[in-house]
Amino acid sequence: MEKYNPQKIEAEWQKKWIDEDVYRTEDTKDKPKFYILDMFPYPSGEGLHVGHPKGYIATDIFARMKRMRGFNVLHPMGWDAFGLPAENYALKTKTHPRTSTEKNIANFKAQLAKLGFSYDWEREINTSEAKFYKWTQWIFLQLFKKGLAYESFEPINWCPSCKTGLSNEDLEDGRCERCDSIIEQKPIRQWVLKITDYADRMLMDLAKLPHWEESIKEMQKNWIGRSEGARVKFKIKAGDIETNEQIEVFTTRPDTLFGATYFVVAPEHELIKNYELRIKNYDEILTYVNKAKSKSDLERTDLAKDKSGAELKGISVVNPVNGEELPVWVADYVLMGYGTGAIMAVPAHDERDYEFAKKFGLPIRQVVAPDIKSYNKTVKTLEVLKRLVLRAEEINLDFWLLGGLAAVFHVGVIWREHDDLDIVTKDKATYEKFVVLLESEGFKKIREKVIPYATYELVSNIFQNSDGVEIDTGVWSDKDSLKEEDFIPDIVDFDGVKCKILSLNFIRSIKEYQVKTRAKEKDFLDKKYLDGFVYSEKGAAVNSEFLDGLTTSEAKTKMISFLLEKGLGEKAVNYKIKDWVFSRQRYWGEPIPLVHCDVCGIVAVPESELPVLLPEVEHYEPSGTGESPLATITDWVKKLCPQCGGAARRETNTMPQWAGSSWYYLRYLDPNNDKALIDIAKDKYWSPVDFYVGGAEHATRHLIYARFWHKFLFDIGAVNYDEPFTRLQHVGLILAEDGRKMSKRWGNVINPDSVIASHGADAMRVYEMFMGPFSQSCAWSTNGLTGTRKFLEKVW
RNA sequence: GCCCAGGUGGCGGAAUUGGUAGACGCGCGGGAUUCAAAAUCCCGUUUUGGCAACAGAGUGAGGGUUCGAUUCCCUCCCUGGGCACCA
Secondary structure: OOOOOHHHHHHHHHHHHHHHOOOOOOOOOOOOEEEEEEOOOOOOOOOOOOOOHHHHHHHHHHHHHHHHOOOEEEOOOEEOOOOHHHHHHHHHHOOOHHHHHHHHHHHHHHHHHHOOOOOOHHHOEEOOOHHHHHHHHHHHHHHHHOOOEEEEOOEEEEEOOOOEEEOHHHEEOOEEOOOOOEOEEEEOOEEEEOHHHHHHHHHHHHHHOOEOOHHHHHHHHHHHOOEEEEEEEEEEEEOOEEEEEEEEEEEOOHHHHHHOOEEEEOOOOHHHHHOOOOOOOHHHHHHHHHHHHHOOHHHHOOOOOOOOOEEEEEEEEEOOOOOOEEEEEEOOOOOOOOOOOEEEEOOOOOHHHHHHHHHHOOOOOOOEEOOHHHHOOEEEEEEEEEEEEEEEOOOOEEEEEEEOOOOOEEEEEEEOOOOOEEEEOOOHHHHHHHHHHHHHOOHHHHHHHHHHHOEOOOHHHEEEEOOEEEEOOEOEOOOOOOOHHHOEEEEEEEOOEEEEEEEEEEEEEEEEEEOOOOHHHHHHHHHOOOOOOOOOOOOEEOOOHHHOOOEHHHHHHHHHHHHHHHOOEEEEEEOOOOOEEOOEOOOOOOEOOEEEEOOOEEEEOOHHHOOOOOOOOOOOOOOOOOOOHHHHOHHHHEEEOOOOOOEEEEOOOEOOOHHHHOOHHHHOOOOOOOOOOOOHHHHHHHOOEOEEEEOHHHOOOHHHHHHHHHHHHHHOOOOOOOOOEOEEEEOOOEEOOOOOOOOOOOOOOOOHHHHHHHHOHHHHHHHHHOOOOOOOOEEOOHHHHHHHHHHHHHHO
């Protein structure tokens, strides 16, 4: 027999696939659909290294399996083609970004082709092509019309090296994610998208995504950063006179209001300016404020540094709960960007306040004591088993198959309480109702349809509780493939009700037992609240008049209703996420389709005039003045106002690189539509994306932005579903053989082309799937690659 | 500091309804083939004792539940990732 020769085999078949156009995807509706997507790459000049295709290999295997199982599979690829590297390259070489991008795309495509992927290239997209970004601009206009895009002059993150404003998501440790420069706060005219309006929904709807990785959902949760508490109003006193002015704080611990001993505002807080004449030491305060403002965020938020601040002499505030007068301080440990930029300080129960109080000799008053009872808590443990169930979607019930010792089958009802975890009913009446139902109609069908998927390992499921022996008589499957997304397409029709067969987890038993006091609280109890020990946990209220003796959560509720009654506060929710700074003062991006008119103000470019084409320029350099290079093209900037016809100017800022990627997955469904974003009927069939694979570094950028835009598109009726990606899997990095990141700098990059030449594409594909847990980063090993090649030779 | 994920041979790593721990691959040892080497094929390979049969120990550490724990629960340690003066 001929020797295994991958180079020959692979070339032969890849040619055949192209000649016969086998991977063209039609919009036929006679098969169930499956949309499987890779995060599309930025076509860099470096080309692919072996790490890039890992995710593509996985999705390709999955797509092929789904096709063989009878699904109509959509598996497209495209290019995230706007962005800084092409622009920086243009600055250096005067090559137009479009030229270098096109070259890079051709290179990427050739490299991908050799790996034998089954993409439908008819649906290829490129975010920098006018026929694509026309619709990116269209989405922006819809956001603008709904008041979700606004112009702002507030200080924002500014990268002095890239000479552009950046969003919070674009920072890493206070540095520019691209060039590592330290970020400054600079007031720049900018466009901002109101992502905060969607914060709550983006958080709540994470619950709709059981097939997303926990770690990514967790990151998004933290990024959105919802906290519940109260807004409390403090009256301002100037000298001895109580004014009618009030100042608000946000707190998550309204129960500690009796422990407030002073009050702090951020250096940027308007109180300072407004009370200039009342503050006796205004010069001193101004010096402090200016010093704070001149620091970068990185310096200001450095945890290691000492607390600093100054007292605003001549003014004070009144604690609404006991009328106590509190001194007001300014300190840079309070941030203007969170809550109201002012806090009530409770040094006994907050580490930062404690540190500050110690340094400046402010009083400390305990109002929470650890509650021994609440730390000897009862813990519940669940025992979870997998069951075969019949799911009747029409009547929203699951039927639980029971196999008695005599192999007689009954059906029980499962109350659907959560998505994956259901509790078997103990209600006998309901249970018997369904037994009757079954006995009257077709045991036989259930036997025929269900039994092939079931096993009867009764012996291995005899359990003994402390109560005695219990025999589990359920019918379950030993087939792991019975996951919800992989339901067996067989439908059992019983008593006119159609049921799917699938396997579900359910709680078999709940055990309770006592847990001893945790070490942390025990330390505290032993010390009996000694000085030098901050207690920021829950407990019982003390020294708090009407709250005394209540647990922390009871005290919170009571305090909030007290404040509400007095009109001095209310329940409130706060988020960490900030609005999305959406404009960039750079060239290679989508022009923002707006016009500035002296008479009408800011006017949208009419949709019929889209796309606003990115004009050619002579110089790509960002001006550094807060305007993009487009501002220098006077002919282009000049534009008649669409509303009044008078003289006006185009907006010259461009969109960030995240704009195109926030919706590109939709365009694959209908890439050539020039009448609409996409045909809503095609969206109905193909959406949402069933399986999405890409790097975890996008958890709080691309994946937040895309969910935001998608929900917006859902709200304006442009799409049918309110979440874009059903299942998300992140792919781990491939490190170089020396354990470092693959990089030109280290000279340790492995090129897929040379691997394919030496071992073949199949060996590389098998090896990359075999390296270890898919989502973990892992070092390349030539020995391992050789192993898979030998394995393939044995198969051959 | 807080949140999340993880910790199994010389190495990458299998083992999820709680039921034979170490699949598969790499490496290593031995053998076959060869004049010799490479490649290939076969056998062995957690560890301790033993010529062997076999016996003991063993999934980061300690405890718990169970007839039975890599798997469930608690406490602690370590590694990786994320967030961080977020009130």
